[in-house]
Amino acid sequence: MASCLAVSPLPMERNLLLTTSTRTPDAISSLRMCHSFQEVKQLHAQFVVSGLLGYNPLCARRLLEAYATMSQIYYAVSIFERMPSPDVFVYNTMIRGLTMGKFLHDSLLLYKEFLFGYLVPDNYTYTFVLKACSHLKAPFEGSIHDAERVLGEFSEENTLAKNAMISGYLSEGRVDKARRMFDNMTARDAASWSALIAGYTKNGMHTEALALFPDMMVSQILPNEAALVSLLSSCGQLGTLHQGRWVHGYIDKTRVLMSTKLTTALIDMYAKCGSIECGYGLFQKMAWRDVVTWGVMISAFAIYGHASKCFHLFDEMLADGIRPNEVIFVAILSACSHAGCVEEGRQYFIQMEHGFGIKPSIEHYGCMVDLLGRAGLLADAEELINSMPEQPNSIIWGSLLSACRTHNDLRRGTWAFEKLMELEPTSGDRYKLAGLMFANAGEKEEAAKMRKMIHEKEMETTCGSSFIEVEGAVHEFTAG
DNA sequence: GTAGGGTTAG
Numbered sequence: 001m002a003s004c005l006a007v008s009p010l011p012m013e014r015n016l017l018l019t020t021s022t023r024t025p026d027a028i029s030s031l032r033m034c035h036s037f038q039e040v041k042q043l044h045a046q047f048v049v050s051g052l053l054g055y056n057p058l059c060a061r062r063l064l065e066a067y068a069t070m071s072q073i074y075y076a077v078s079i080f081e082r083m084p085s086p087d088v089f090v091y092n093t094m095i096r097g098l099t100m101g102k103f104l105h106d107s108l109l110l111y112k113e114f115l116f117g118y119l120v121p122d123n124y125t126y127t128f129v130l131k132a133c134s135h136l137k138a139p140f141e142g143s144i145h146d147a148e149r150v151l152g153e154f155s156e157e158n159t160l161a162k163n164a165m166i167s168g169y170l171s172e173g174r175v176d177k178a179r180r181m182f183d184n185m186t187a188r189d190a191a192s193w194s195a196l197i198a199g200y201t202k203n204g205m206h207t208e209a210l211a212l213f214p215d216m217m218v219s220q221i222l223p224n225e226a227a228l229v230s231l232l233s234s235c236g237q238l239g240t241l242h243q244g245r246w247v248h249g250y251i252d253k254t255r256v257l258m259s260t261k262l263t264t265a266l267i268d269m270y271a272k273c274g275s276i277e278c279g280y281g282l283f284q285k286m287a288w289r290d291v292v293t294w295g296v297m298i299s300a301f302a303i304y305g306h307a308s309k310c311f312h313l314f315d316e317m318l319a320d321g322i323r324p325n326e327v328i329f330v331a332i333l334s335a336c337s338h339a340g341c342v343e344e345g346r347q348y349f350i351q352m353e354h355g356f357g358i359k360p361s362i363e364h365y366g367c368m369v370d371l372l373g374r375a376g377l378l379a380d381a382e383e384l385i386n387s388m389p390e391q392p393n394s395i396i397w398g399s400l401l402s403a404c405r406t407h408n409d410l411r412r413g414t415w416a417f418e419k420l421m422e423l424e425p426t427s428g429d430r431y432k433l434a435g436l437m438f439a440n441a442g443e444k445e446e447a448a449k450m451r452k453m454i455h456e457k458e459m460e461t462t463c464g465s466s467f468i469e470v471e472g473a474v475h476e477f478t479a480g
Numbered sequence: 481g482t483a484g485g486g487t488t489a490g
Contacts (some may be wrong), residue, residue: 056490061481063481065481069482089481089482092481092482093481093482096482096483118488122482124481124482124483127482127483128482128483129482131485160483163484165482166484167484186489189483190483190484191483191484192483193482194483194485195483195484197484197485197489198484201485224483224484224485225484225485226483226484226485227484227485228485229485229486230484230485230486230487233485233486247489259485260486261485261486262485262486263486264487265485265486266486267486268486268487269486283489291484291487292486292487293486293487294487295486295488296486296487297487298487299487299488302488325487326488327487327488328488329488330487330488330489331487331488333488333489334488334489335490337489337490355489361488361489362489362490363488364488365487365489366489366490367489367490368489369486369489369490370490371489371490382489394490395490396489396490398490399489399490404489415488
């Protein structure tokens with residue numbers, strides 16, 4: 001419990017220090033305005049000191065809610081265990097928090113404990129339990145089959161529970177099953193639509209996701225924030241600036257609250273659609289940015305090759321009191337790679353592990369191999385690959401092969417190519433690249449062998465292309 | 481008074 005009270009200092013403007021208002025309901029409701037774990041902990045400490053936590057039951061409930069929705073399960077549990085008689089709402093909040101935090105077994109165990117206490121589950125309880133069941137692959141009391149059984153016990157239409165099933169199916173990639181359930185529903189609400197749209201987006205079916213928007217409008221259900229976020233993500237993936245702008249206009253017109261997540265989704269959409277200025281404009285106007293917002297902005301400038309802008313943003317982020325996560329470093333390292341900043345890249349790589357305690361993942365190694373390879377430091381790239389704790393994947397070998405082709409390193413290039421043949425024996429692109437490498441180095445026979453293999457095995461090769469939108473129509477440009 | 485959602489190496 002003592003660790004809950006370790007309050008870190010916050011920037012002045014975010015300081016929620018409570019004075020005389022501590023004994024009013026305002027203090028408790030300010031918990032719902034908290035944007036970060038730090039802020040909740042700070043309020044928690046003040047509630048303990050002022051004694052409010054001890055005598056106002058609403059205070060503990062709201063604190064538990066705040067921790068649970070932030071998936072800070074250990075803190076939520078510590079509050080929960082001190083509650084004399086938790087009711088249905090409190091159990092639901094805990095079950096939801098456990099499910100969202102992927103503590104699926106614990107979620108179902110708590111559900112059992114709940115039933116044991118002679119409490120009657122409501123629609124929300126079933127929703128969260130079904131969600132836990134559907135995410136649980138192991139044969140406990142609930143895989144998705146058990147969730148289906150639970151659902152079958154309902155005699156009447158239960159929109160909430162069916163929405164949970166739709167999400168469950170989609171998280172397993174079972175799009176058709178989800179769609180059938182959605183189509184057979186008699187009472188679809190905004191959450192049913194947003195679950196389906198989000199599922200399409202997550203499964204890479206962006207065109208299908210965007211196609212649902214007009215259907216949703218026709219059915220007189222207004223898109224909620226979650227649906228808009230998913231739609232914007234799909235616009236970004238497809239590069240359809242026109243549709244993205246339309247969604248932005250819709251948000252302005254209908255005065256949907258511009259939350260951090262929604263604004264972040266807009267920034268990402270603009271950046272991916274080639275309009276980074278619009279994205280950066282929104283970013284600068286934001287009152288509160290979380291680590292994902294910073295990640296989106298840094299990744300955007302990284303793709304554009306503006307490494308120094310990325311470095312500045314990184315420092316600004318730290319000054320703002322945001323701790324970088326592994327995604328931030330992927331973005332920073334890829335910025336270094338695109339701009340050829342070898343020394344900066346090396347320093348960030350070291351700082352990541354020793355300054356911030358983030359163990360480099362395969363993505364980070366991938367960025368570093370790419371950075372060193374592009375710069376022609378192929379011996380360093382080889383050394384790094386050999387030092388990796390896990391097996392390099394085809395992205396890493398492909399990156400090395402590409403660098404070897406540029407810098408005429410036949411020995412390492414052949415090494416990478418052999419590994420690639422093991423991992424992706426049917427990728428024509430790899431043979432093509434190896435062929436180009438041999439041709440560059442004057443090894444005509446080897447190059448011819450590659451071309452022959454591509455032809456004999458009837459492998460497909462792709463060529464680079466990009467999409468650009470002109471007056472609402474999307475055009476594809478191909479290289480070569 | 482409880483859903484749902486945003487970032488990541490070639």
